[in-house]
Amino acid sequence: MASKLHLEQALMPDGWRRDVVVSIDHGVILGIEEPGHGEAQRVSGVALPGLPNLHSHAFQRAMAGLTERRGSEADSFWTWREAMYRFVERLGPDELEAIAAFAYMEMLEAGFTWVAEFHYLHHRPDGTPYDNVAEMSERIVAAADAAGIGLTLLPVLYRQSGFWGKPPTPAQRRFVCDRDRYARLMETRVPGGNIGIAPHSLRAVTLDDLQWAALTWHGLPAHIHVAEQTREVEDCLAAHGRRPIDLLLDTVESDARRWCLVHATHSDAAELARMAKAKATVGLCPITEANLGDGLFDVPAFLAADGRFGIGSDSLIRISAADELRTLEYGQRLTHRRRNVLGEAARSTGRRLFEAALAGGASATDNESVGGISPGKRADLIVLDRDHPAFTAAQDDALLDAWLFAADNTAIKTVYCRGVPVVQNGRHVARDEFGQGYRKALSRLA
DSSP, X not given: OEEEEEEEEEEETTEEEEEEEEEEETTEEEEEEOSOSSOOEEEEEEEEEOEEEEEEOGGGGGGTTSSOSOOSSOOOHHXXXXXXXXXXXXXOHHXXXXXXXXXXXXXXXXXXXXXXXXXOOXXXXXXXXXXXXXXXXXXXXXXXXXXXXXXXXXXXXXXOSBGGGBXXXXXXXXXXXXXXXXXXXXXXXXTTSEEOBEEOBTTTSOHHHHHHHHHHTTTSOEEEEESOSHHHHHHHHHXXXXXXXXXXHHHHGGGGGGEEEEEOTTXXXXXXXXXXXXXXXXXXXXXXXXHTTOOOOOHHHXXXXXXXXXXXXXXXSSOOHHHHHHHHHHHHHHHHTSSOTTOOSSSOHHHHHHXXXXXXXXXXXXXXXXXXXXXXXXXXXXXXXXXXXXGTTOOTHHHHHHIIIIIGGGGEEEEEETTEEXXXXXXXXXXXXXXXXXXXXXXXXX
């Protein structure tokens, strides 16, 4: 269906514009016009391109707030992982779909219009495949479709429990696939979206597995957890004599541009420069990295080398595009003990963060149709409420700054996906339905 939206104010690829008419057909922007060329629905507020969320584990939304009690030993990512393993033992297909739909609804309310789902919960609790091997993948696709969010499905290849070929533990049996089974998962249809590979991490696959997946699905998006933990770096050095980023790029460097290196927290200066030169995207998840105590990625050094990044909400402890970008900047301020670390003379800090995450997210999802308000792009728009108190004295770049640093999700008025308003007055149009399904799923897990 064809339609036109008259945007009161919009952030376009060439900067801020007022009174812009966007013509849309079948969810795609056909053209940008001046007002007065036919009827158009007026959209009051500040229109921004929808952001891609480049790293999500949807099922973990149901764990949010349930792991904030310290045990008898020092708490860390590794102890959190044990709690996660116990949680997934109880999840079935119906619960996964309900939880994912709720999480995707929240992403839309928070300004994300596309999600890259790093999906590794493949099999029954005992590790045997469902009658339909792709049952759980198809539930993710169904959840995204119901919520209205764009999807890059990333089935995870998981083969071992650590370097040196350690066999999988019983807690990991739901994740593990041989190559034949993985190839069947990669046949999952994603209508309106796309699919890519996701070797879980260098500790969870062999280098032969990594090369096999990269060559077999050459040209598709490729995501991997890498250098998230210092122990991972130490084990990689002990097993291979190389640091994780170096080992990964030595294996896939000829095709590094399509890779998203999730976290990359503990990269040294040489690795930062190498990632930037290879044009790989670093997937930063600041809220989760803070929640797990991972550490901080050296964003200023990476940007100085012309590196690119996107943001993801990972464990979904909190879902907020604004909060991810704010946490990213604040972490750098605390480290460098100065303000506006990631800002620059030509753009405010908020705008630079937003536009960097927009470009990096589009690259990591390998999707030329997302990432801007321009012809050929999906009609995915975030509309900020110009009447929000945080925007009273703000104009242009300061509107982005006010959203990211002062207003958060409460400033989002409407969200369009493929030209259709899926969020109105700050609420997803199916919030009540998804909320009811989510509560039922959690009550079955209790």
